[in-house]
Amino acid sequence: MPRADRQKPEQAPARSRQDAQSPMDARQAPGARTFNFSGLDQKALEVHRRLLEAYGERAHEARREPMHELISTILSQRTNWRNEDLAYRRMMERFVSWEGVEQADVTALAEAISPSNFAEVKAPNIQRTLRAIREARGEYNIDFLADLPVEEGLRWLLALPGVGLKTATLVLLFCFRKSVLPVDTHVHRVSQRVGLIGPKVMHEAAHRLLLALLPPEPALLYNFHLNLLTHGQKICTFSRPRCSKCVLREVCDYYHDPTTEKY
The missing domain is CATH 1.10.1670.10 (Helix-hairpin-Helix base-excision DNA repair enzymes (C-terminal))
Structure with a gap:
């Protein structure tokens, strides 16, 4: 395994910029x-x-509407983009709407999104996320994030089940052109x-x-x-x-x- 891919649970002590960027030695790579x-x-x-x-x-143009981006990014976790896309299409073909996804039998939803890894974890998280959005906003819509400051938008998204920092920043950058x-x-x-x-x-x-x-x-x-x-x-x-x-x-x-x- 390449050295740079090994990760440990603790962060290295802070280094100064001068220490972190020492000049390269030409002798290490002749020419x-x-x-x-x-x-x-x-x-x-x-x-x-x-x-x-x-x-x-x-x-810099939004590739998908915000709700699609949010749920697809949850599906993309530890999954390649082909299987993410397949899982999303299977889910919407079977349940048609966000209301249908939220109200679906969780086992049936997990089966529909099974091309995405850890579908049994993502299915209840997707349903809880949809429920939280509907209860907070009265509809399945997160367009209001366009008007929030970055930090406030991040806090709102990170409070949703199954939404981590990568998902939250991707939605804010891709859909709402925020500086993240x-x-x-x-x-x-x-x-x-x-x-x-x-x-x-x-x-x-x-x-x-x-x-x-x-x-x-x-x-x-x-x-x-x-x-x-x-x-x-x-x-x-x-x-x-x-x-x-x-x-x-x-x-x-x-x-x-x-x-x-x-x-």
């Missing part, structure tokens, strides 16, 4: 260009620039290997630390998230990362670590 960044924020912007060149800039940064497993892994966060930084802390490195511009945060995700899926994979094809290798701590295998 490689070295970079001296004035801070991790400059390194983050260089990562962003390189990934934009590799994958392009995408228009979702950190999924791919964003987390690439950020650790490149050296934007430490090897012991857990997912929740990574949301705050990475967001602090970037300008609070929703379109930039949106593209940073999507491009790190794409890079983690295609190049910086969990096992056997394709370092020889990586546009980040010149600025990547993992690549310049002589103890790691490169493919």
Whole structure:
């Protein structure tokens, strides 16, 4: 397993920016260009620039209406996007509406969303989430989040059953263009290997630390998230990362670590 993917339950002691970004030694990778960044924020912007060149800039437009995004993101937890989409389509074909999903037999709902991992846990959480929204708002609608400050919107979403920080930030960024940064497993892994966060930084802390490195511009945060995700899926994979094809290798701590295998 690549060193940067091992996670422990405790966070590493805080490091200064100077300690966290020591210049790379050219002797570790003969012929490689070295970079001296004035801070991790400059390194983050260089990562962003390189990934934009590799994958392009995408228009920051909502891909789904907010309720769809919320429930689909719950379904996506520990599940690939194909099975997430299949689970959502099966659920709506069978139960038709949010009211139908909320009132369904929980076993039948779990069966419908079974392409999504841990369906037996997600089914009651989805029903409790729908019930909480209906009771709080009088309808199955979360469009009001567009008018709330970021922190208030986060608190409201995080109070829903089965909604964690990744789900909440993704809904706020994707649907309402709020200045937050979702950190999924791919964003987390690439950020650790490149050296934007430490090897012991857990997912929740990574949301705050990475967001602090970037300008609070929703379109930039949106593209940073999507491009790190794409890079983690295609190049910086969990096992056997394709370092020889990586546009980040010149600025990547993992690549310049002589103890790691490169493919």
